[in-house]
Amino acid sequence: MMNEWMASLRWIFAVSERFSRVDRNGRSAAASLLSTMGICFGVMTLVVVVSVMNGFQMSFVDAIMEISSYHLRVSDIPAAEREDFLEWCRTDRLVLCAQPFYEAQGLIVGESRKEAAGIVRGVEPDVLSEDAGFARELKIVSGAFDIADGAGIVLGSRLAGLLGVRVGGTVNLFALSGGRDVALVSGNRQFVVSGIFECGYADINQSYAFISADAARRHFGGGSEPVYGVKLRRAGDDVVAIPLLERRFPQADVRSWREYNRSFFSALRIEKNILMFLVFLIFIVVGINIYNGMRRLVFERSGEISILSALGGTKEEVKLIFIMRGFMNGCKGVLAGVALGLLASVNMKSVFLFASRAMYAVECFSAMLLAPEKAVWIRENPMYQVYASIPARIVPSEVLLIALFGMAAPLAASWRASHTVLNMNVAEVLHDA
Numbered sequence: 050m051m052n053e054w055m056a057s058l059r060w061i062f063a064v065s066e067r068f069s070r071v072d073r074n075g076r077s078a079a080a081s082l083l084s085t086m087g088i089c090f091g092v093m094t095l096v097v098v099v100s101v102m103n104g105f106q107m108s109f110v111d112a113i114m115e116i117s118s119y120h121l122r123v124s125d126i127p128a129a130e131r132e133d134f135l136e137w138c139r140t141d142r143l144v145l146c147a148q149p150f151y152e153a154q155g156l157i158v159g160e161s162r163k164e165a166a167g168i169v170r171g172v173e174p175d176v177l178s179e180d181a182g183f184a185r186e187l188k189i190v191s192g193a194f195d196i197a198d199g200a201g202i203v204l205g206s207r208l209a210g211l212l213g214v215r216v217g218g219t220v221n222l223f224a225l226s227g228g229r230d231v232a233l234v235s236g237n238r239q240f241v242v243s244g245i246f247e248c249g250y251a252d253i254n255q256s257y258a259f260i261s262a263d264a265a266r267r268h269f270g271g272g273s274e275p276v277y278g279v280k281l282r283r284a285g286d287d288v289v290a291i292p293l294l295e296r297r298f299p300q301a302d303v304r305s306w307r308e309y310n311r312s313f314f315s316a317l318r319i320e321k322n323i324l325m326f327l328v329f330l331i332f333i334v335v336g337i338n339i340y341n342g343m344r345r346l347v348f349e350r351s352g353e354i355s356i357l358s359a360l361g362g363t364k365e366e367v368k369l370i371f372i373m374r375g376f377m378n379g380c381k382g383v384l385a386g387v388a389l390g391l392l393a394s395v396n397m398k399s400v401f402l403f404a405s406r407a408m409y410a411v412e413c414f415s416a417m418l419l420a421p422e423k424a425v426w427i428r429e430n431p432m433y434q435v436y437a438s439i440p441a442r443i444v445p446s447e448v449l450l451i452a453l454f455g456m457a458a459p460l461a462a463s464w465r466a467s468h469t470v471l472n473m474n475v476a477e478v479l480h481d482a
Contacts, residue, residue: 084339084459085382091331092386092455093393096448098328099321100394103442106317108249115182116253118309119278120287123147123294125302126277134298138279141293143286146180148173149275151265156224157258159212167208167256169222171265172196182280192216192244196261201243207255209245218242222268231270238268332458339375340462368464375463379456387452394441405433 114120126134138147151171158164174197177184187194195201202220204212214220222238225231240260247254266273281290287305294303307314393400409429416423 084335085378085385087335087338088332088379088382088455088459089386089389091328091335092383092451093390094331095325095328095451096387096390096443097393097397097441099325099447099451100390100441100443101397101436101439102321102324103444103447104397104439106321107442108439110314110317111182112186112248112250112253113310113313114284114306115180115186115280116248116257117250118306120281120284120306121279121290121294122304122309123277123279123298123301124274125300126298127300130298130300131275134277134301137297138277141290143281143290143293145182145280145282147277147279148176148180148183149262149277151262151269151273151275153265153269153273154226155222157208157212158221158223159214160218160220161213163211163213164223165208165211167205167258169225169258169260169265171260171262171269173262180280186248187246188248189244190247192242194246194259195243196259196264199261199264199267200239200241201260202240203244203246203259204242205254205257206245206247207251208258209242211255214242216242216245225268231268240264329454332454336458336462339378339459340466344466371466372460372463375459375466376456379459382459383452383455386455387448391443391448394443397441398437401433401437405429405437408433 123134135147138144150173153169155167155169156164157167157169173179177187177194189203190206192203194203196203204214204220209215212220219239219241221236222240223236224234225238226233260268262275279290281287284306287307291303291305294301406429409427412427416427
């Protein structure tokens with residue numbers, strides 16, 4: 050039985066390959082090549098677009114989760130259970146690290162009396178060494194992350210610009226939200242700027258300031274309670290970790306990163322889904338072209354189909370010839386498209402720089418032809434440099450989904466077009482031939 054099936058598959062594959070290469074007028078070979086190229090460029094375009102979109106979006110998402118929201122925020126832990134909680138975090142396989150912090154909103158005043166609202170967060174001085182994700186996303190551009198003495202403060206780059214301060218300058222936490230045992234407004238909360246940082250999310254650069262946990266407890270009041278920022282090995286593990294924490298520490302308030310910046314994450318997801326849908330339309334167009342071309346091929350090959358049927362080939366086997374052809378065209382296009390898409394994504398910096406120089410050359414050439422006096426004012430678009438600095442993020446599951454859809458479109462079109470074979474009358478075709 051297996052030998053018969055393999056023999057049937059071999060002749061079906063051989064006839065399918067023959068049909069794809071040979072035609073009296075050469076139209077089948079051209080149609081096959083065009084359909085394969087359509088799938089190839091569709092897959093390549095979608096892989097590149099999704100990878101670049103991931104690069105743009107994940108630079109925001111990573112900064113938010115690693116610096117601002119963490120994967121989990123755990124608060125309201127009784128003082129007697131805090132050491133047990135930290136021990137649980139150190140031993141649980143889902144948890145990467147856990148760091149306590151204090152947070153308050155405040156009005157910060159610089160040396161030149163410039164003011165800016167910000168979020169003041171008190172963290173442990175060794176947070177960079179204990180939290181690898183925090184250290185990776187928070188890039189110190191001036192000075193150092195030095196808050197151990199309790200008098201240092203680290204500002205976001207845009208916040209430092211709004212305050213008009215540099216490293217070595219002083220700022221005052223003029224107004225702070227906190228407990229009743231501390232003054233709401235004070236001119237004595239002076240800090241020396243020890244460092245300035247940048248990250249991939251502009252709002253954090255504009256609103257965050259870091260001081261030591263000891264200084265935070267002192268200035269936020271005795272009623273300020275620590276919040277524990279928990280980093281998981283995978284962000285998606287929050288759905289597993291939250292029930293575990295709630296059973297182990299029932300009094301704790303546990304919140305996931307999904308609850309913070311919900312509208313922002315939803316907007317990014319909608320943007321990506323719409324973009325993927327629009328690019329997926331390429332495959333629909335390619336599938337329609339394959340369907341029309343395959344129907345034409347069935348009618349053109351009606352004589353050969355009738356001969357195959359007369360020699361003992363069933364209609365289902367003859368249908369498989371055309372389905373096999375669509376499947377092979379899809380595989381060739383998908384493999385080439387994935388390879389080209391991954392190659393372009395890995396070298397996206399070079400692609401953007403090449404596009405920048407190409408656009409600059411075209412603009413200069415056009416100006417020299419139409420308005421030579423304006424050619425000296427033409428410059429390369431600086432936005433290409435910005436795009437080139439953002440690395441593409443390749444997600445294997447998304448590439449696999451694109452590849453499967455790229456193979457499904459020609460396969461479905463070939464399967465639908467091959468139904469024409471079932472409507473053929475072998476005797477009539479042979480009589481007309």
